[in-house]
Every structure is written in C-alpha cells, then in structure tokens.
Amino acid sequence: MPKFAANISYLFRELPFLDRFAAAADHGFRGVEALFPYDDAVSQMNRRLERAGLEMVLINAPPPNWAGGERGFAAVPGMTERFRHDFTRARRFAEALGARHLHLMAGKASGLLARTTFVENLRWAAAQTPELSLTIEPINGVDMPGYFLNDFDLAAEILDEVAAPNLGLQFDMYHAQKITGDGHAVWETHGHRAVHIQVASVPDRTAPVAGAVDFPAFFARLDETGYGGWVSAEYNPPPDTRDSLDWMRLAQGA
Ligand SMILES: O=C(O)C(=O)[C@H](O)CO
Numbered sequence: 001m002p003k004f005a006a007n008i009s010y011l012f013r014e015l016p017f018l019d020r021f022a023a024a025a026d027h028g029f030r031g032v033e034a035l036f037p038y039d040d041a042v043s044q045m046n047r048r049l050e051r052a053g054l055e056m057v058l059i060n061a062p063p064p065n066w067a068g069g070e071r072g073f074a075a076v077p078g079m080t081e082r083f084r085h086d087f088t089r090a091r092r093f094a095e096a097l098g099a100r101h102l103h104l105m106a107g108k109a110s111g112l113l114a115r116t117t118f119v120e121n122l123r124w125a126a127a128q129t130p131e132l133s134l135t136i137e138p139i140n141g142v143d144m145p146g147y148f149l150n151d152f153d154l155a156a157e158i159l160d161e162v163a164a165p166n167l168g169l170q171f172d173m174y175h176a177q178k179i180t181g182d183g184h185a186v187w188e189t190h191g192h193r194a195v196h197i198q199v200a201s202v203p204d205r206t207a208p209v210a211g212a213v214d215f216p217a218f219f220a221r222l223d224e225t226g227y228g229g230w231v232s233a234e235y236n237p238p239p240d241t242r243d244s245l246d247w248m249r250l251a252q253g254a
C-alpha cells in the first residue's frame with residue numbers, strides 16, 4: 001500500500017491553513033504537501049508537523065503570487081535571474097521545513113530557446129542543492145494554457161539531458177490521463193523516473209475513486225513495481241473534506 005500525503009492547499013481548505021496539518025494526520029495521512037507555503041512562519045509549520053507526526057513531502061518553487069500570477073520561470077527565456085532568486089528563497093523554505101521534494105515550475109513559454117533555458121536552469125539548480133530532491137511535473141494545457149512542460153516524453157528527454165541524480169519526475173496521474181487519454185500507459189513508460197506521485201480523478205479533479213483511471217489497479221501496480229515514494233492527494237474535495245476520504249480507507253484495506 002502506498003504512503004499517502006495530503007496536499008493541504010487543496011484538502012481541508014475548510015480549516016485555517018495551520019489547522020490542516022492535524023486534520024490530515026487525524027484522517028490517516030502520513031505526510032503533507034503545500035503549493036506555496038510562503039505566507040506562514042516556518043517555525044509555526046514545523047511545530048504543526050511535529051505535533052501531528054507528519055512529514056513535509058513537497059512544496060513548489062515560487063511564484064508566491066499564485067492568484068493570477070506566473071506559473072514559474074524555469075523555462076522562460078530572459079528570466080534566469082528571477083528564477084535563481086526565487087529558487088534560492090524556495091530552497092531555504094524547503095530545507096527549513098525538511099521537505100523531501102521541491103517542485104520547480106517551468107512557467108509559460110514554448111520553443112527551442114525555452115527548452116534550452118529549462119535545461120540550463122535545472123542543471124544549475126540541481127548543482128546548488130545536491131542533497132535536496134527536485135522535481136518537474138508535466139501539466140495539461142487545458143488547466144494551464146501555455147505552460148511549457150505539457151508532455152511526459154518531453155519531460156523524460158529533459159531529465160535525461162540534465163542527468164542530475166537529484167532531479168526526477170513528479171507524476172500526476174490526473175495530468176497524465178488528461179494529456180494522453182491513458183495514464184496507466186504513461187506510468188508503464190515513465191514510471192521508473194517518478195520520485196513523487198499525485199492523484200485526482202479525471203475529468204473533474206475530485207477524489208481518486210471513479211472516472212477514467214482505475215485507481216485500485218494503479219495503487220496495486222505501484223506496490224508490484226516497488227514504488228517507494230509518496231502518493232499525494234491533490235484534488236478538489238467537497239466542502240467537508242472528510243466526505244471524500246473513502247478512497248483512502250479502501251486503499252488501506254480499512
Ligand atoms: O497543478 C498541479 O498538478 C501541481 O501539482 C502543481 O504543483 C501546480 O499546482
């Protein structure tokens with residue numbers, strides 16, 4: 001059975017941010033991740049993590065101006081200085097929180113120059129923090145129009161080209177299914193590159209129970225293939241998140 005984490009930027013939003021840590025632990029999650037936890041004091045978050053016995057699994061590299069702002073700069077030509085500045089800040093947060101992974105967002109861009117920029121920025125970042133696991137995540141172009149990294153084969157090529165031991169694939173089954181129509185097949189091709197997984201149903205990005213992906217089969221496959229990382233719930237819950245957690249009890253055989 002996979003280790004489950006809750007993305008507390010999505011789940012338990014009915015609670016104040018700092019109270020979501022305990023809520024996640026109370027409902028069986030062993031780790032949490034957050035998109036952009038830059039507004040709260042690290043000491044407060046660490047206290048909540050410790051009290052709840054949770055691991056901080058992942059945070060995203062800025063931008064902190066998520067509402068209406070940019071989706072990162074790692075692949076945006078001409079924005080290398082901004083990328084490095086953001087990365088340095090994000091890295092400090094990730095290290096202080098003991099986060100296992102830092103997701104580097106590519107941003108909106110296209111073309112060969114964007115690809116070269118992405119590779120160079122990733123190479124630089126990986127060399128800065130050999131002890132911190134960095135991830136890149138293909139995101140579907142309907143939810144995030146213009147986002148550079150919108151293809152799993154492209155992500156694989158870039159990972160091979162950067163060839164850094166601390167850079168891996170963030171495999172979001174929701175995006176894999178939406179981009180290709182067959183998330184299971186994408187897992188079979190690229191799963192060996194995954195260091196982190198996220199799940200939500202397709203098409204409506206709700207709890208991973210029904211829809212185009214067979215989640216019980218996927219979780220069983222992760223066990224079969226010896227995936228040892230986290231599986232994070234990154235979906236839009238109903239107003240009371242507790243009403244959406246049957247999928248996890250089922251996966252845990254409870
Ligand atoms: O959108 C997603 O699926 C993500 O995981 C990113 O972190 C951006 O929200």
Ligand SMILES: [Mg+2]
Nearest residue numbers: 137172198234
């Ligand atoms: Mg995701």
